[in-house]
Amino acid sequence: MTEIFDLALLESVMRALTPVLLAALGGLLCEKAGVFNIGLEGFMLVGCFAAVAGSWFGGDAWIGVITAVIAGMLMAAILSFASVTLGADAIIVGIALNLLAVGLTSFLVRTVLGAQGTFQDPALDGLPIFLSQSPLTYLSWALVPIFVVFLRRTVWGFRLQGVGESPSAARSLGVNTKRYQHAAVLASGALCGLAGAQLALGNVVLFSENMTAGRGWVAVVVVMLGQAAPIGTLVAALLFAVTEAVGFRLQGLGLPSQFTTAAPYVITLAALVLVSVRRRTLTVRRARGTNSPAPSGGGATPPVPTDPATRATVSQGENHVS
Amino acid sequence: MTRPLNGGVTAGRPQSAAPGATTVEMRGISKWYSNGVMANDHVDLVLNPGEIHALVGENGAGKSTLMSILCGLEEPTDGEIRLDGQTVSFSSPVSASEAGIGMVHQEFKLFPSLTVAENVAFRAEPTRLGMFLSRREARERVRELADRYRLGVDPNAKVGQLSVGMLQRVEILKALHRDAQVLILDEPTAVLTPQEVDDLFAVLRELRDAGRTIVVVTHKLREVMAFSDRITVLRDGRSIATLTTSETNPAEVAHHMTGRDVDLDGRYNAGSPAGVALRVDGLFVQNELGVMVVSDANFSVRHGEIVGIAGVAGSGQTELIESIAGLGGHSSGVVELDGTDIHQLSAAERRRKGIAYIPEDRRGVGSAVTASVSDNLAMGFHRRAPLRKGWRLDRAAMKRHSADIIEAFGIRVSHAKVEAGTLSGGNLQKVIVGREMSHDSAVLLVDQPTRGVDIGAIENIHGRLRAYRDRGHAIVLTSAELSELFALADRILVMYGGRVVAEYPRADATEAKIGLAMAGITQQTLTGSEETT
Numbered sequence: 001m002t003e004i005f006d007l008a009l010l011e012s013v014m015r016a017l018t019p020v021l022l023a024a025l026g027g028l029l030c031e032k033a034g035v036f037n038i039g040l041e042g043f044m045l046v047g048c049f050a051a052v053a054g055s056w057f058g059g060d061a062w063i064g065v066i067t068a069v070i071a072g073m074l075m076a077a078i079l080s081f082a083s084v085t086l087g088a089d090a091i092i093v094g095i096a097l098n099l100l101a102v103g104l105t106s107f108l109v110r111t112v113l114g115a116q117g118t119f120q121d122p123a124l125d126g127l128p129i130f131l132s133q134s135p136l137t138y139l140s141w142a143l144v145p146i147f148v149v150f151l152r153r154t155v156w157g158f159r160l161q162g163v164g165e166s167p168s169a170a171r172s173l174g175v176n177t178k179r180y181q182h183a184a185v186l187a188s189g190a191l192c193g194l195a196g197a198q199l200a201l202g203n204v205v206l207f208s209e210n211m212t213a214g215r216g217w218v219a220v221v222v223v224m225l226g227q228a229a230p231i232g233t234l235v236a237a238l239l240f241a242v243t244e245a246v247g248f249r250l251q252g253l254g255l256p257s258q259f260t261t262a263a264p265y266v267i268t269l270a271a272l273v274l275v276s277v278r279r280r281t282l283t284v285r286r287a288r289g290t291n292s293p294a295p296s297g298g299g300a301t302p303p304v305p306t307d308p309a310t311r312a313t314v315s316q317g318e319n320h321v322s
Numbered sequence: 323m324t325r326p327l328n329g330g331v332t333a334g335r336p337q338s339a340a341p342g343a344t345t346v347e348m349r350g351i352s353k354w355y356s357n358g359v360m361a362n363d364h365v366d367l368v369l370n371p372g373e374i375h376a377l378v379g380e381n382g383a384g385k386s387t388l389m390s391i392l393c394g395l396e397e398p399t400d401g402e403i404r405l406d407g408q409t410v411s412f413s414s415p416v417s418a419s420e421a422g423i424g425m426v427h428q429e430f431k432l433f434p435s436l437t438v439a440e441n442v443a444f445r446a447e448p449t450r451l452g453m454f455l456s457r458r459e460a461r462e463r464v465r466e467l468a469d470r471y472r473l474g475v476d477p478n479a480k481v482g483q484l485s486v487g488m489l490q491r492v493e494i495l496k497a498l499h500r501d502a503q504v505l506i507l508d509e510p511t512a513v514l515t516p517q518e519v520d521d522l523f524a525v526l527r528e529l530r531d532a533g534r535t536i537v538v539v540t541h542k543l544r545e546v547m548a549f550s551d552r553i554t555v556l557r558d559g560r561s562i563a564t565l566t567t568s569e570t571n572p573a574e575v576a577h578h579m580t581g582r583d584v585d586l587d588g589r590y591n592a593g594s595p596a597g598v599a600l601r602v603d604g605l606f607v608q609n610e611l612g613v614m615v616v617s618d619a620n621f622s623v624r625h626g627e628i629v630g631i632a633g634v635a636g637s638g639q640t641e642l643i644e645s646i647a648g649l650g651g652h653s654s655g656v657v658e659l660d661g662t663d664i665h666q667l668s669a670a671e672r673r674r675k676g677i678a679y680i681p682e683d684r685r686g687v688g689s690a691v692t693a694s695v696s697d698n699l700a701m702g703f704h705r706r707a708p709l710r711k712g713w714r715l716d717r718a719a720m721k722r723h724s725a726d727i728i729e730a731f732g733i734r735v736s737h738a739k740v741e742a743g744t745l746s747g748g749n750l751q752k753v754i755v756g757r758e759m760s761h762d763s764a765v766l767l768v769d770q771p772t773r774g775v776d777i778g779a780i781e782n783i784h785g786r787l788r789a790y791r792d793r794g795h796a797i798v799l800t801s802a803e804l805s806e807l808f809a810l811a812d813r814i815l816v817m818y819g820g821r822v823v824a825e826y827p828r829a830d831a832t833e834a835k836i837g838l839a840m841a842g843i844t845q846q847t848l849t850g851s852e853e854t855t
Binding site: 153159165166168172 | 415419432434436440446453455496
């Protein structure tokens with residue numbers, strides 16, 4: 001066991017964690033605002049390319065990071081314009097953007113960077129490393145408590161959650177729901193841009209076609225698994241990162257690579273199933289606990305009710321922008 | 323003189339008690355919609371501080387439009403609104419709310435996962451350092467308001483777990499938190515149990531006595547008479563009369579509402595029941611969550627008899643009716659139609675055997691709102707001659723079929739091709755009632771036949787149900803209105819927690835007895851089986 005778990009493993013867990021966590025925090029904001037954002041993968045991939053291109057032409061990794069953030073936000077702007085302003089289905093737009101990102105970056109790596117499939121150059125500036133982690137990793141950790149405070153304590157975070165839960169209720173109180181949704185989607189673009197920069201300038205220093213390899217999708221799942229709470233999202237992202245890191249290590253020990261590469265996705269799937277099964281049993285149990293007819297003696301005189309008869313069904317409004 | 327009110331927000335003015343006692347005058351309000359419909363035609367309405375003012379009228383009389391204008395949802399085409407003599411114009415509900423006008427809509431606009439205090443404070447949050455939410459302050463404010471007006475709401479309760487009556491109070495609190503001097507409630511009693519209605523009006527009286535103005539939009543005459551101080555009647559977009567409640571009577575109000583004399587609630591006349599048509603024995607129903615929603619239901623309904631089922635919402639009435647119709651969850655037990663067990667049959671087979679069904683949800687279940695009235699009337703008849711001709715539909719026969727029902731049931735449509743969804747609630751209900759009665763089935767199941775339907779249509783539907791019974795059909799009826807059950811039913815069953823807990827012949831039934839049984843309190847053990855068989 002000692003061959004598997006050591007300091008190097010911890011470092012590779014952290015490396016696997018950062019991009020997923022950053023993207024998932026973006027997804028979390030959208031989820032809270034009631035926009036189901038499945039474009040994280042595409043935003044991140046465009047972020048990867050923009051980071052490399054920015055760093056290459058700007059000569060500095062930080063220029064790359066800024067470019068990545070801007071590129072991620074541009075992608076996000078398409079989603080927010082289409083789904084929030086025009087009212088298109090966010091899922092369909094998200095899928096389109098993911099497809100666009102793959103094609104666009106493959107095309108640009110050829111035309112702009114003049115490389116086939118993968119662009120790599122010793123002169124390409126990567127992110128600085130402190131204590132074997134990039135600054136973006138520390139930023140991602142810092143964001144978790146900031147998110148907790150933002151969502152729980154600030155007026156904006158409070159209203160954002162209201163907007164996501166019941167847009168019609170928020171609107172009736174004079175909240176500009178679209179503004180909150182635009183802001184959340186754009187912020188997710190920025191965070192995915194950071195995730196892409198971490199992936200292309202932190203974890204490795206190169207760009208290759210489709211290099212996100214499903215991490216954006218994992219981030220989508222992580223948000224669900226973490227029930228759109230910052231700490232929950234961190235834990236879920238960590239579960240994925242550990243699986244990925246251990247998988248790599250096991251690969252080194254001779255396990256077939258297909259098996260270890262698939263592991264994170266299998267784990268994610270299994271966790272999702274477990275969580276939803278658990279949630280369903282809870283719902284049923286709660287329903288049984290409050291609504292089932294009281295077991296009355298002989299059916300003649302049921303006991304006096306303890307709780308008022310009608311359970312509320314508040315209109316949840318539109319849960320997601322569509 | 324215009325006091326412009328912008329759409330901006332001042333977060334929760336904790337302007338303490340001393341109410342500003344606002345007088346509202348709406349003068350010559352008109353509203354034309356772009357499609358040429360005139361919803362309000364020079365309507366006048368004066369609201370005095372410290373009164374409960376009932377705004378009554380049939381569906382389509384323009385009540386909702388008038389209140390939408392007052393609360394800033396819509397702008398009038400013509401006319402003016404004055405608050406204490408000053409002309410105002412509202413660009414949005416927020417600006418109306420800043421001027422002290424709050425509205426409690428029929429459909430609550432709340433956040434289920436947030437607490438009462440959070441819901442009340444939303445968008446008018448008490449803050450610290452300008453950006454941090456002070457939940458403690460919000461809680462205290464809500465507790466203070468709830469105590470002062472005896473609302474009995476716990477500020478920490480999760481809204482998603484409250485009863486409908488409580489949700490309504492949260493909405494009232496929202497308006498009070500924003501310091502509403504004028505509180506408009508749109509059909510506030512539609513979703514409440516009789517007990518909750520009394521509680522609500524106790525709260526409203528408390529608010530009135532504190533100098534606030536209460537407007538209740540309603541079409542329920544009984545409540546209007548019992549709780550209002552003054553009444554304004556609208557009809558066809560015009561204000562017909564403003565009456566002082568103590569100096570008028572229900573018949574006069576109904577006359578103003580409809581423009582003719584109305585037989586209020588109809589008088590009950592006894593049916594003459596014959597043999598058993600429908601027998602339910604040991605019926606259990608589970609919903610899709612696996613929860614038992616109907617337990618051990620035993621009763622029978624005779625030809626020429628209306629059996630009413632009372633109970634607070636969610637006591638299993640709807641599930642019972644659905645189950646007899648062959649819909650809904652998993653069920654076990656015996657359902658016999660004229661002596662043959664139909665429990666194993668599908669909904670379509672049951673219909674063929676002689677069960678017709680008027681569901682509670684007339685837009686979602688009872689009709690296809692995007693289809694024409696004619697198509698809606700053909701449903702259920704389309705598989706048989708004369709509407710079916712070989713493998714295709716006979717359009718000419720369909721036309722005759724729909725024309726017959728439209729004529730017989732007095733459905734007001736310009737044309738049978740009109741989309742059913744554009745009909746008013748009462749008119750659409752007539753379409754459904756007409757279709758189901760035309761099946762001439764032995765048993766008719768009716769779930770909430772007149773919910774949200776105006777007086778004229780109620781009278782019409784009640785008359786038809788009685789006539790249908792008198793032709794020897796059996797009717798099972800549920801209603802949230804006890805008065806409706808008393809007007810129609812020959813026998814009343816009461817459901818509580820999925821069980822039939824009491825049964826009264828019409829002669830023995832009183833509102834008090836049934837009200838208690840609806841809360842699960844009953845001395846009477848189930849004597850139903852001896853009684854009916």
